[in-house]
Amino acid sequence: MAWFRNTRGAGGDGDARLNSLDRSLSTVEFAMDGTILDANANFLALMGYELDEVQGRHHSIFVEPNTAESDAYRLFWQNLKRGKFQSAEHKRLGRGGREVWIQATYNPVLDRSGRPTRIVKFATDITAEKLSNADFRGQVSAINKSQAVLHMSLDGTLLEANDMFLRLFGYERQSVIGKHHSMFVDPGMIESWEYASFWQKLRAGAYQQGEFKRAGIGGREVWIQATYNPIFDADGRPFKVVKFATDVTEAKLRAADHGGQFEAISRSQAVIQFDLNGVVLDANENFCDAMGYRIGEVRGQHHRMFVTPAYAASREYEEFWQRLRRGEFFSAIFARIGRNGRTVSIQATYNPILDLNGKPFKIVKYATDVTVNMEARALAVASTAQTLSNVQSVAAAAEEMSASVAEIAEVMVRSKDAVDGIHGKAHAADQAQRRLRAAAQSMDGVVQAITKIAEQINLLALNATIEAVRAGEAGKGFAIVANEVKNLANQATVATAQILTEITAMQAVSDEVADTLSSITLGVASVQEFVTQATASIEEQSAVTREISVSMQAAAIDVRSIGEGLTAWA
Known part of the structure; x- marks a missing residue:
């Protein structure tokens, strides 16, 4: 490059430093009006041009047309012509309009009288980093739109909370920033060993996740599915904690309701579970009492142990299980055989349980002993x-x-x-x-x-x-x-x-x-x-x-x- 050639002779150490810069950086030399005088191989490779394709052309070939016509671009070159150094991240256009991001310094070269005679730019390709940061920012933005996010120091002080977190717990931002995380915890939990251990693990850099019961404004119960993520500095030491949370209150209450209903059914009815082949997976105490068995005597056995041999060998019994495997529901009074051949009459439903794809994967029977009634x-x-x-x-x-x-x-x-x-x-x-x-x-x-x-x-x-x-x-x-x-x-x-x-x-x-x-x-x-x-x-x-x-x-x-x-x- 002309600038390198003109500066050589300053001594062996100077030549070595310049050669090192030429090998590691993208370098381009401009006249004071922005005309390209020279460019090294790194710059040409970065922008996708040959030297003869850019030499003699204006720097504006690397910027978008609206940028080239802007006041900011004109002021940029005016400052360079006055000898002012410029350093920043810049978006530039390579061959075919390809987007290139560079971390660059524009350096006016002064003559002996201190007047700028040319501009030398040293640039580093940060396109991958920029795209990575954009991707990161996009992900963070997406997380902030879909999850409640809370930033905390290692002692539990609240540093920042997004809008979704504030809406979930019913607070304004000024009501939580600077407060301790314990404001969201039941009073009886704050002094517990579990809560102290929870923060000890976070300060040690241990990731925490699970379902947590928290308290919103006015003591309102809030259940969250959350991860507590220690954030590490350049030395690998945690310096804050970021929590990502999803509101699962409704699902938790629904699960509690379903669980309560299932427990109520289990207390009042005989319940037994089968795989699709009719093998017993589990049975509750009511069922075992009604049939006269213990759970160990029925688990792993086939349903046919509860019917007569003639019925078990019949076409009707085979079709019964085929229809259950197809997802058909049955409800009727059935005559079944308990211990020692005792006849037991049950009012029962056979319920195929479907997976997420709508396919049956097991059968649950709910039954009531109606022998006395029959x-x-x-x-x-x-x-x-x-x-x-x-x-x-x-x-x-x-x-x-x-x-x-x-x-x-x-x-x-x-x-x-x-x-x-x-x-x-x-x-x-x-x-x-x-x-x-x-x-x-x-x-x-x-x-x-x-x-x-x-x-x-x-x-x-x-x-x-x-x-x-x-x-x-x-x-x-x-x-x-x-x-x-x-x-x-x-x-x-x-x-x-x-x-x-x-x-x-x-x-x-x-x-x-x-x-x-x-x-x-x-x-x-x-x-x-x-x-x-x-x-x-x-x-x-x-x-x-x-x-x-x-x-x-x-x-x-x-x-x-x-x-x-x-x-x-x-």
């Missing part, structure tokens, strides 16, 4: 059959009674009709008697009138006789006539008296008939009332009997259904 149901089925027979007998008797009552009701209705007819006729006879009595009374009046006429005739006959006597002989004929008239009047009086006697007798008889008809009418009315009441009662009894018959038939159907249901459920 025996009671068998007894209930037998009792129901007997009850059904009894109810059917009662239903048949009720049906027959209903038919008899209906027939009696029909007879009573006809009796009522007959009594009603008699009552009507008695009433008609009473009316006729009343008319007869009225006629007799009328005849009595006529007789009285005839009697009065007869009396008048007798009186006239008497007067005629007197006059005939007075007339003497001349009155004899008139006396005879008067005598005859008197005889006729006497006969009329006698006849009238006889008629009156007969009318009186007829009236007496009529009164007796009237009294008799009145008694008959009262009796018929009483009978009619009794028949009416009996008919109504029989009709009511008939309705009740029909209802009883219908109810008994329905009861028979219900009892039959109960029996069939118990049998089917068993």
Whole structure:
């Protein structure tokens, strides 16, 4: 390079130092206007050019167009022209626009009068380091977006916390910076040996990870999945701790809920686990008690030990396990065989458990011993059959009674009709008697009138006789006539008296008939009332009997259904 050539001769040591710089650094020489005068092999290799491709061109070929037009770029060269040294990291462009990062110094070379005559740049390629730092910063940024991050000194003092950490625990930044990590720990834990040992290990540079229970603002419980990472200085000594944490509170509570439910199920039900081939993996105490075994006697054995040999060898049993391996769920009452061949009835579900890919990897059975219930149901089925027979007998008797009552009701209705007819006729006879009595009374009046006429005739006959006597002989004929008239009047009086006697007798008889008809009418009315009441009662009894018959038939159907249901459920 021209600059090296012009500076040689300063002595052997100077030449050696310059040659060393030329071998280790990328070097390029510029005129004061930025024109490239020379460049060493390191610089050309770094930028991907040959010397004749850059010599005579301006430095701006290595910067982006917008940078070359910027005020900062113009000021950069103005300062160099005034002899001011420049040192910084710079982004430059190699061949094809390839991004190159350099750590460079731009050094104005002064003449004897102190005026700058050229610029020499010494540069080191830091592209890989820059990309690594960018990658590191990107990762840190990603971590800060996805995790809660807390920086602490080795004594536990909080140095920095990201927004996610602050949101997770509910604090503002000024409320935590400078405080001790123990502000997030339960008071009972702060003075514990475990907490002291935790910080001793961190100060010794030991990495810590796990799930930790912490306290947010107001004592709110927060569970985190966290790593505590000691950060080392250049000498390998830890100088701070960075914690990366993820909120697992919801998952922890959900796991606690699931665990609590599983424990509750294990306490109340018989639980046994199988692999997909039916081999027993584990069983709880309830299951072992129900079947009469100890866990060591069933673990590693096949499920067929709990079924009859005939069923274990059947096609149905083989298909049962094939369907379980396909992930099918089963729920029913199963007859199983316990110790010494004892039959055990269980209400059970066989549940295929799926892995993260949705494939079954084991079977868990939850069961309840219902042997006593099944025996009671068998007894209930037998009792129901007997009850059904009894109810059917009662239903048949009720049906027959209903038919008899209906027939009696029909007879009573006809009796009522007959009594009603008699009552009507008695009433008609009473009316006729009343008319007869009225006629007799009328005849009595006529007789009285005839009697009065007869009396008048007798009186006239008497007067005629007197006059005939007075007339003497001349009155004899008139006396005879008067005598005859008197005889006729006497006969009329006698006849009238006889008629009156007969009318009186007829009236007496009529009164007796009237009294008799009145008694008959009262009796018929009483009978009619009794028949009416009996008919109504029989009709009511008939309705009740029909209802009883219908109810008994329905009861028979219900009892039959109960029996069939118990049998089917068993």
